Amino acid sequence: MAAMTITRTMLRDLPLLPKGGTKYRIFDDRLVGFIAEQRQTTITFYFRYADARGRRHEIKLGRLGDVTVDQARKRAEKLKAEVSLGGDPAADKAKLRAIPSVEQFVAERYLPHVRERLRAVVNVEAYLRKRIIPEIGRKALDEVTPQDVAELRSKLIAEGLANGTINRHLATIRAMFNLALRWELYQGRNPAASPGMLREQHRDKYLSSAETRALVKALDADKDPVAAAVLALLIVTGARRGEALNARWEHVDFERGLLTVPRSKSGRPRHIALSPMARAILQRQFAVRALAPNNPYVFPSRKLPGQPVEGVRGAWARAKKAAKLPEDLRIHDLRHSFASVLANSGTPLNEIGALLGHSQLSTSSRYSHHSPQRLIDTATVASRAWNLVPEPDAA
Known part of the structure; x- marks a missing residue:
């Protein structure tokens, strides 16, 4: 030297x-x-x-x-x-050098995190695997720019995906970078903080009282009583299909009138309130439990020991046809119908949200326009308090 x-x-x-x-x-x-x-x-x-x-x-x-x-x-x-x-x-x-690539972060940190917290993680995995990782996966977290997100958004639109599906992709990217920043894996800003969410048109399809009665009658006569019972429970509780299919007897509390979902769509436990009709459906299932004494599920499979009923699509198709309901009516529309009839009956949105397990009031607010007269009556309260409402003409 x-x-x-x-x-x-x-x-x-x-x-x-x-x-x-x-x-x-x-x-x-x-x-x-x-x-x-x-x-x-x-x-x-x-x-x-x-x-x-x-x-x-x-x-x-x-x-x-x-x-x-x-x-x-x-x-x-x-x-x-x-x-x-x-x-x-x-x-x-x-x-x-320590800042991971998007692909590495997703595999090692993000997906293990969301798998512990989200029931709908299968959708998130698909968004990442099919479109997000191929587009930005090789870049380090701090290299991804708002322009990259905008280009991905444009490609999703060009692919012809529904606005709601595009928004779910963008929300996944935003949540992913929020976590990376919270965990201090890089310094900077979230490139998907304002990803340009698209306007979503909610598909409004609701059963009338007559249609609901016709559907219940058709289910009562269906050849598959277990699948029919699942659908009947969805009608009177507004529960999600998976919540009913995966219900176990250990989660049913007849005394308190509750069906507990240990892990809901949000990843948290929730309790489904059981009306007298819902309780009657479960009690009928309990009465025939002797047919599958070792099956822990409320709606047991007839083919697979210890497993829930495989599905309800067959019973759904038969019941729709027997009740003369629209072919494009979905099982999930039963949940919307439940919420809609509550809104029309004047049930406060926060209570509807509690019954359906919504984590945000904005999710429940989509049903507010189904009770216009109730809203008109409520808006009139202020005018009446100011004595501005004209008195009815004397007879």
Whole structure:
């Protein structure tokens, strides 16, 4: 090791390394920390410094030929100034290298996190696998920009996906980066903070009283009483299909009139209130439990021991046809019908939300327009309080 001024001429005139020698280091006598390291076939530049804790670090500046002596010196000068101002270039570089790619973050951190909390994780996995990862997966978290998100959004639109499906993709990206920021995996902003959500048109299809009675009658006569009972429970509780299919006897409390869902769509437990009719449906199932005494499910499979009924699509199709209901009526529309009739009867939105297990009042507010007269009557309260409502004409 020697100390001298590192110049292009000096490096050009360096003698070859002695036989058996591996490297020879030259420390610049003008810029402390600037080093040229000679090996058998290359010369590489480094900058050495000590951090605030006295730990020594070296940063590789490049090989001669890839960079010039002057370029390496200028880079070393810049790093020395940064250190003098309290910086730690090596730590900053290590921190950048530690930032995972989107694909790595999703596999190692994000999906394990959401699998513990979301019931609908299958949808999230599909959004990531099919479209999000192929588009931005190779980029580090801090490299993804709002423009990247905008381009993905444009591709989803061009693909012809429904607005709601596009919004679910964008919401997944937003949630993913929010977690990465919360866990301090990188510094910056969420590139999907304002992803440009599209306007969604909710599909409004609700059963009338006559249609509901016809459907219940058709279910009572269906050849599959277990599947029919599932659908009947959905009609009178507004429960989700999966909540009914996966109901177990340990979750039924006849005394309190509750069916507990240990893990709802939001990932949290929820309690389904059982009306007298809902309780009667469950009691009928309990009465025939002797047919499957070892099956823990309220609606047991007739084919697979210890498993719930496989599905209800067959019973649904037969009942719709027998009740002369629209072919495009979905099982999930039973949940909307339940909420709609509550709204029309004047049930407050917060109570509807509690019954349906909505985590946000905005989700329940979509049913408010189904009770216009109730809203008109409520709006009239203010005018009546001000004595602005005209008195009816005397008979």
